[in-house]
Amino acid sequence: MSKMTAIKHTLQRDVFLPNDERLIGFVHVTKVGRRKKNSFLCAALSTETPINARVYQVKKAEKGESYKKKATWLLRELKCVDGKSTNKETAEFDLQFDKIYKWVASSVSDKESFLSCLWKLSQRYLKIQKPDFLNVPRHLLEVVNQPSGLLPTQQPDDISTIMEDDYQAISAKEEEDLKLSMSEFKAAISNAEIFSEQLSKQLSVLDGANIHSIMGSEDQVLNLMRLIDDGIQQAENIEQKLDSYDRILLNVKEQMEVLKDKDTLIHVQNQNHQKLLEQLHGLVTQLDLDPKHNKALLDGDLSTPNGILDCTAAAEALQKSLNIDVHSGLKKMAAVEEQQKKFVRLSTSFAKRLAHHLNNLFIHQGNELGETLSRQALDFRLPRHHSSHRDLLPYAELMFWLKNSDFKSFHELSKVYTQSLSKLYNKEIQDFFECAKQRLGTKPDRNKLGVGLGSQTAAKLGSSSSIGKPIEARKRSGSMQSVDSASISMHGSESDLAMRHLFDQILDKLLNELEPFCLAEQDFCVRFFHLITQREDREDADDGSDIWMPQKPIATVEEYFVENLGEGLYQKRTTTEMRQINEEVRRMMGELFPSLEAELEGFISYADRLDGFNSMYMLVRMSQHVNNAQDTGSFLSVTYASCLVKIKRNFDRFIQNQIKAIQEYKVSKKNKCKILNFVHHFEDFATQAESIFRGTDRHAHLDKSYSTLVAVIFEQIARVAQEHPKTPREVVMLENFHHMFSTLSHLKIPCLENDRKEAKHTYQENLHAYTTALLGRPLEKLHVFFEGVQNRVATGVKPEEVGYQLAFSKQEVT
Structure with a gap:
């Protein structure tokens, strides 16, 4: 069995026989240009009536040796067969069904055999709509008889399977006669030749009888x-x-x-x-704008609530009509193009009208609010703008429509809003901060303070500011300067304590007023201008002029926060602010409040010049507001964080001034040295600092300052003790370290526990040295006399003879 015969047998058995079909002809082909894509074109007939002829494309499965049908066409769908050439032998041919399929046969003979098969099948089973055979050799197009039966040119291996050969089975009577005849001859089965001869003899006898009978009835035969x-x-x-x-x-x-x-x-x-x-019905429905919407867009009232609602609904309907999903072919229809142009003109007209109305409204609100500017400044509170926000919020949906329809107009409107309101907000903030500074510049009445201060608390808290003098003439507060104790201002004076308490109240009031003031505006801008959490790329942006970019690269910002805010706060901000960064909101808020950060920094500098202790109050208060912010990426939180960095630097500078004052302390050579001034001042400083930082998360910065200050104090006590000419070193060390030990034991500061132990150890060492070296020899001459006596006795002089020596006579003792 040849390979092609085996393939034909496999195709018939596995592909066509299960579907009651017979394979008539096939050819091994590949598509033109795809030599590796092998398949078979098969012509098959159905075994059931009516007989249908089909052409199949059969491919070998990717896994295994089975075959499967990939494409199927009815023979009557075949429109044209192109053999490519009648003279030149070529294996290429085309079959045109719904489209033209180009094939290359494995050989020219296989191609001609398959085309001949298609010709015969179309001639026999297609009465009308027969395909055209072009460029096919004439000898392949043989005439096929129409009546049923075998085709004239059928071959055993191809068309012979179209119809079964005529075959008539014997009847039951013939079968009985055959059995009777075989039973009469016993040798019928064992010897077929004898049985055949006997049957021939009987047939000859019967033929003769028939002829004799026919000749006997000639007339009847003629009739x-x-x-x-x-x-x-x-x-x-x-x-x-x-x-x-x-x-x-x-x-x-x-x-x-x-x-x-x-x-x-x-x-x-x-x-x-x-x-x-x-x-078409859906297209017409989508492109049909309600007349009331059309009227609202053309001349709807934008100043009344009902008119705003009508215009909003009309704008949304227009947006849907402009953004409908239409097939690309339908978009080319003249009616669709005309309607779309109409909608574009209507959208442009309404956008201009809406932008003009909102532009006037923004300018009017800025001017109207400016007329009543700073009415609440004397009450030390920022005005609220709920009414203006309430008037503008009904236009929020229209602003969203404008943002999607005409971003340029939307961007211009946002600029008008920020320009109109920024002047107002700047003036309000400037007046608010000026009022805060004026309140700090007046000496408070202790009886009018919101919180009374007891005498014990006042004694613990320290101050060195000189209220009542010009700021330029005041000394840096809290500095432990080398001046006489008579001229040093006490840290715990009631006036300074009251001023610091007043500053803490004013600072808390200032931050609490700024927070709702800025957050309310931020919330309004987010809702009204539909600002996004993360900036989206806009393809319709003309240029990059409106795109806000951070002034510092990310690496610099990270180093900035780590260095100035501490690792813990930086980690919090990187996990919240950095991931929820909102550049659009901060950009707009920065345009609305361009001077807020500068005013805050100016107030911080002013308060720091008034009293260095204010930096501690500001560090605590500002840290609380930064850490407790719900939206760490907001404009106000970022502004507070930036100011917190400046406050931290002021606090560090304040500590450095304390250290510098201790290091520059001058020893008074006229009087005996007692407990040094900076030792007293450290007790006042630590007591007041603990009251400020108690229970806050910024105590770590204070602990670091404590360690530095105590180390410098210990160093300078040793220096003064060494340099003082009037007082023994042991006395200076004893008194000052005893006072430091007492102070640290009373304060119970955990980070200074080792310093407390060191102060105790140093105090005990100097106490022992003082006791043994000074208190053990109160009469120096008498002590020298008796030492001489002991030395003489030790050399062998008898005790009773020592008194006869001139240096140790009774007269010398007296």
Whole structure:
């Protein structure tokens, strides 16, 4: 069995036989330009009536040796067969069904065999709509008889399977006669030749009897022959009529097939018409704008609530009509293009009208609010703008429509809003901070303070500011300067304590007023201008002029926060602010409040010049507001964080000034040295600092300052003790370290526990040295005399003879 025969057998068995089909012809082909894509083109007939001829593309499965059908076409769908050339041998050919398929056969002979098979099948089973055979050799296009039976040129291996050969099975009576004959001859089965000879003899006898009988009835035979001739004549007439009927029925069959195809086409056509009507109905519905919406967009009242609602609904309907999902082919329709242009003109007109109205409204609000500017400044509170926000919020949906429809106008409106309101906000903030500074510049009445201060608390808290003098003439507060104790201002004076308490109240009031003031404006801007959490890329931006970019790279910002805010706060800000960064909101808030950060920094500098202890109050208060902020990425939180960095630097500078004052302390050579001033001042400083930082998360910065200050104090005590000419070193060390030990034990500061132990150890060492070196020898001359006596006795002089020596006589003792 050849390879092609084996493939044909496999295809018939695995692909066509399960579907009650017979494989008539096949060819191994590849598509033009795709040599590796092998497949088979197969022509097959159905075994059930009516017989249908089909052409299949069969491919080998990717996994395994099985075959499967990839494409199927009815033979009557074949429109044209192009053999490419009638003279030149080529393996290429084209088959045109719904489109043209280009193939290359494995050989020219296989191609011609398959095309011949297609020709025979189309001639036999297609009455009408037969395909055209172009560029096919004439010897392949043989005439095929229409009646049923084998085709004239059928070969055993191809078309012989179209119809089964005529075969008539024997009847039951013939079968009985055959059995009877075989039973009469016992040798019928064992010896077929004897049985055949006997049957031949019987047949000869019967033929002779038949001939004898026929010759005996010649007349009857002649009559029978005439009857037979008449019957034949009648049969021919009937056959002619049947042929005519067949021709008529054949035409009817062809027409019925055509009608069947036309019915299918009509059904498809009706479905297409229905889909087209539905598509057009949906398109017309989507492109049809309600007249009331059209009227609202053209002349709707934008100053009344009902008019705003009507215009909002109309704008949304117009936006939907402009953004409908239309097939690209429908967009080319003249009616659709005209309606879209109409909508664009309507959108442009309404956008201009809306932008003009809001532009005037923004300017009017800025001017109207400016007329009543700073009415609440004397009450030390920032005015609220709820009424202006309430008047503008009904336009929020229209602003969203404008942002999507005409971003340029939307951007210009946002600029107008920020320009109109920024002047007002700047003036209000400036007056508010000026009022705060004026309140700090006046000496408070202790009886009018909101919180009374007891005498014990006042004694613990320290101050060195000189209230009542010009700021330029005041000394840096809290500095432990080398001046006489008579001229040093006490840290715990009630006036300074009251001023610091007043500053803490004013600072808390200031921050609490700024927070709702800025957050309310930020919330309004987010809702009204529809600002996004993360900036989106806009393709319609003309240039990058409106895109806000951070002034510092990320690496610099990270180093900035780590260095100035501490690792803990930086970690919090990187996990919240950095991930929820909102550049659009901060950009707009920065334009609305351009001077807020500068005013805050100016107030911080002013307060720091008044009293260095204020930096501690500000560090605590500002840290609380930064850490407790719900939106760490907001404009106000970022501004507070930036100011917190400046406050931290002021606090560090304040500590450095304390250290510098201690290091520059001058020893008074006229009087005996007692407890040093900076030791007293450290107790006051630590007591007041603990009251400020108690229970806050900024105590770590204070602990670091404590360690530095105590180390410098210990160092300078040793320096003063060494340099003082009037007082013994042990006395200076004893008194000052004892006082430091007492102070640290009283304060119970955990980070200074080691310093407390060191102060105790140093105090005890100097106490022992003082006791043994000074208190052990109160009469120096008498002590020297008795030492001499002991030395003489030790050298061998008798005790009673020592008194006779001139240096140790009784006169010397007296």
